[in-house]
Amino acid sequence: MNTTASVFGSVHLGYIVIETDRFTDWRRFGTDAIGMHHDDLSRDLMRFRLDDQECRFLIQRGPAEDVVATGWHIDDHAGFEQIEARIRAHGVPVIHGSAEEAALRGVERLLRFPGPKGITQEIYTTPVKSAEPLRMLSSGFVTGDSGMGHIAITSTRPTQLRGYFNTVFDARLTDYIDETISGVKLKIRFLRVNERHHSIAIAAVQGLRIDPVRTRVQHLNIQAATLDDVAQSYQRVHELGFDMALSVGRHTNDKELSYYARTPSGFEWEVGWNPIVIDETTWEPSTHQGISIWGHTPVGQTIVDKLDQFRFGARSLARPENTVPALSGAGISDD
DSSP, X not given: OOSSSOOTTSXXXXXXXXXXXXXXXXXXXXXXXXXXXXXXXXXXEEEEESSSBSOSEEEEESSOOEEEEEEEEESSHHHHHHHHHHHHHTTOOOEEOOHHHXXXXXXXXXXXXXXXXXXXXXXXXXXXXXOSOOOOSSSOBOOGGGOSOEEEEEOSOHHHHHHHHHHHHOOEEEEEEEEEETTEEEEEEEEESSSBSOSEEEEEETTSOOOOOSSSOSEEEEEBSSHHHHXXXXXXXXXXXXXXXXXXXXXXXXXXXXXXXXXXXXXXXEEEEOOOBOOTTTOOOOEEESSEEEEXXXXXXXXXXXXXXXXXXXXXXXXXXXXXXXXXXXXOOOO
16 A cells, blocks of 8 residues: 555545533524524434435533544545555554444544544544534534634644644645734644645744644634525524624635634634635745734634633643654654
C-alpha cells in the first residue's frame, strides 16, 4: 500500500460525537433553536441530521460535556486503506469499530485512532442514507464535497496539531488570522482537506503556552443553505433563552456570514452562510488582521467570564496537551 500518495480532496468531515448529560437541553438546542432533524434512539442516545445521511451528530450520555470524536468520510476503500496503513506505519494503534458502533454513526467500515486533545479520530467509507424525510425548521444545510462544516480547536502546541492533520489527511494551510481579544494575542491557522476553506481551525495564544478554553473544541460550524436560515435560527436561539456568544458578523478570510451560539455543553456552535470555495490552482496562503470584517461582537460576556478564562488558562500550564507525537509531523514550519 502506497502511504505517500496524497488523500487531499477525498476527505470530508462527516459526523461529530458529543458526550453530555444534558439531553433535554441538547434536544431543544439542536431541534428548536438550530433547526436540525432529530431522532431519539434510546434514553442514552440521539442523533441529529442535516441531510439524507443518517447521522451528522451522535449525542451520547456521559460526563464529558464535550466533543469526544470526529468522523471523516473517505471517498473510497483505497483512500481508507492508505490512511490506515499510514497510521500503522507510524506505530499508532488503530481499532476497527464494531457493527453496532458503525450503525449508530450511520456508516460502514469504521476505523478509530487517537487524535489531538483527546478527540478520537474516526474514518469511514460509505455513509448510510435515510429514506425518512427530513423534519426540520431549517430549509437545508450545505454538505456534499465540502463536508458538513468545520471544527475549531485551541492549542498550546499548534505546530504539532497542524503536523498531525498534515500527516493523516494531507491537510493544506489555507491562511492565518492574527487577532487580539481582551489584550491576548492569538494566531489562528486554517487547514483544509477539500474545497471548503477550512475543516480545521487551530488557535493559539502567541508567546504563552496556555489554553484558555475548558472544552476540547472551541466551536463547531455548520453551513446554512440560505441567509434567511441564519437569521431565523439566530432569532430562535434568542427566543428560547440559549446564550449567544458572538453576534452576526462576516469573517475576513473565508467571507462567511455567521453567528456563534453557546451549546448546553459550553462550547460554541457557529451557523454560517456562503463561505468562499477554494480554487486550488490559484490559492496562496496569507495573513489577515482580525477575524471579522464587521460584527461578531461578544454578547453578554462579563468580567467573571473573562476571569474564568484566565483561570482555565493558568490550569492548562500544569496539564500537558496530547498531540499524538508519532503523528504530529516533525518538520512542519509555521513560517
